[in-house]
Amino acid sequence: MSNEQSSPGLISWLLLIVLALVWGSSFILIKKSLLTFTAGEVGTLRMFIAFLGLLPFSLPVIRKIERKKLPVLFVVGLVGSLLPAILFAIAQTRLESAITGVINAMTPVFVLLIGLVFFHHRIKTINILGIAIGFVGCTFIMLGGAYFDLSGVNLYALFVIAATVMYGTSVNLIKHYLTDIRSLHITAVSFTLVSPISLGYLLTATDFLDKVGANPEFLSGIAYVTTLALIGTAMALVIFNKLVKTASPIFASSVTYVIPIVAIGWGLFDGEVLNIYQIIGIGIVLVGVYLANKK
Template sequence: MSDEQNSPGLVSWLLLVLLALVWGSSFILIKKSLLTFSAGEVGTLRMFIAFLGLSPFALPVLKKIERKRLPVLFLVGFVGSLLPAILFAIAQTQLESAITGVINAMTPVFVLLIGLIFFHHKIKTINAIGITIGFIGCSFIMLGGAYFDLSGVNLYALFVIAATVMYGTSVNLIKHYLTDIRSLHITAISFTLVSPISLGYLLIATDFLDKAASDPNFLPGLAYVSTLALVGTAMALVIFNKLVKTASPIFASSVTYVIPIVAIGWGLVDDEVLNAYQIFGIGIVLAGVYLANKK
């Protein structure tokens, strides 16, 4: 199946912009959540709250889903949501939220590579060039942040890169095995299937309950995570899965090229600083977006 089968229309572009605004705000919410909770708590709590918000949509249709589909839906939830949620939180214990949002732009590279290797996708040369340029721009941002001194590159960026590989895997799984399931149901069911893992981790491996009973910052922290979960995770993934199905995996994942603009905006509001090299790299990334989606 070719990624070029559907040409993005106006609705797809509007959804892409909305998704960029929502997801671009996620990184500052993670940063604020980490003031109260550990990285593992932020990731698993984010997923469990999102499950609670989506469970009314999942439970009525869960019994109707063919059993052979459940492993794929579980993988979409585990690899495409739960693990990245934890990895992003770990990364942001040592990375600025704006930089994390920028590195996240590598997702389309792995969507392409995984699609080519495992799903025999075909794309136009100009699209491949665009994705490559986007990758170069992202690398430029990472190196520029350390003033091109390799010893100064923050290795916590590798957690974000690992998360983007997982996103690329999930995108291809949805496009090839779940296109006949409604986007809302894909998200709701996949979250439902991994919710026992999220809850189990919170109750067994963390001091979440102690914080709930005694930490004065618990409620503000919970408000940040809840917003992150219900808006930045649940609602955003419904929109994202819709784009994957109606446009293409590459088009949908190109939202990660626009996300840095929003993430950087929030970072500047929160007194984070970018240097000229990183700003130049953002321009390279945006040029790559244009070429990656050129027909």
């Protein structure tokens, strides 16, 4: 490992901050997009615009990839991008963006858990403890939001958890079957493979076309989704890949701990309110994520 990798410089730290701001802002952008579009429209439109933005990266390489790997890339696009994009949007129709951003931090936990169960990864006891604590934190957030009144528990948090499970599945598939393909190309090609589903759903199963020109909020809604797609997806991936190369994968993955802080900040700025139980739950989740990733 080079000195540059073992000791992240100023540029690496700046890139990490930018990446955290970009990804942490995704949840408030979803919230604003939902003022104009349905959850299905936000998810599929986000994916299709991101596909267009990443097209210059996918076109030169898609024909060079082994045919047997294309089905895996399709599944990665489906469970690692398209379905989570829709699930996050559905969740945020009933869930605060700050809470969504915190539960999203459980992604590394599910990466470990799915690796352990389905791919026979070996992990330490401290990691298992972190996984357990993470689940306790998520439960605390859900129950605490209703002040532990079971009748008022917001089950939409389960959509976010389902999305993080899918992220965990996607990461493990990439790790086991696609290690010889650059991560940027994996993303670009996987987006290309699922783009017909995104466009098909958008045009045939939603009222998106009826909103074009008819909805006075259409342009502002498109602006939010486009920002979410091009900056929150395409640009963020470029920054992340740069970080992995110039610093290290471990340093790059530390953005996981900063994203919830940014998401909470945006939520509070937008008038969202967190009670003391949710704040405690947030702290528990972050401790769990830290222990789950501890080497």
